[in-house]
Amino acid sequence: MTILVAYVPRPEGRAALDKGIEIATRRNERLVVVNAGPGGRQEDPSIVNGYEAERVEERLATLPIEAEFKQFVRGKSTIEEIEEMVATLQVSVLVIGLRKRSPVGKLLLGSMAQEILLNVDCPVLAVKAA
Template identity: 40%
Template sequence: MSIVVGFVPTPAGEAALTAGIAEARLRQQDLLIVNSAREGALVDKSVASSAVLDDAASRARTAGVKAEVIQPPYQYDLADEFLDIAREAGASLIVIGLRHRSQVGKFILGSHAQRILMQADRPVLAVKADGPGFA
């Protein structure tokens, strides 16, 4: 069994990584760090650099957690493909970060995090980043 963390290089992604490492250590499970980009996208701000991903894995190892980083491209729907990864990995827990959104943004726009929370067939830990705009 493992814990799957959805990681993006943002405060919410960092909060998810920190929580994922803590949960993996507590449960004595491996950590799968997932950073995904839309296939064919020339620029995607959610894609972490190799250095950032190396640092994420190093933080897990320093905490005594075996970690693997994957960057699978997704073609259609990020939430569906992320949930498929969690199922294939036999994840006991999914960890995602939440970002602050306005009421209008929540109403008008869909959310990958919301879909993961609603459609997951295993427990999901959703964490928020500390700091301005995150309450």
């Protein structure tokens, strides 16, 4: 089975990566970290740059388990890419990061997180940045 992490270059994405590494290592499962988005002419803030991608790959290479980083920037939406991976791989859990609600309490759950939670068949573990 595979632990899948939906990675974004923000604190909540790093929290999801930490948790995915912890679970995959403890359960001795394969870890796949995916960063995906349509890309395009505009800078997409969800897409990891080359420098950060290398740092993630270096970290995965130190783990005692099979682990890989995949990046998809080929026009499909993030949710399409994630659904495809969940359908293809045997995913035991998909780990996503959520932003912490501010003390003012106005934050709503992002549409991406809602799409993932509603559409993906496998269990979804939501963690917050420290």
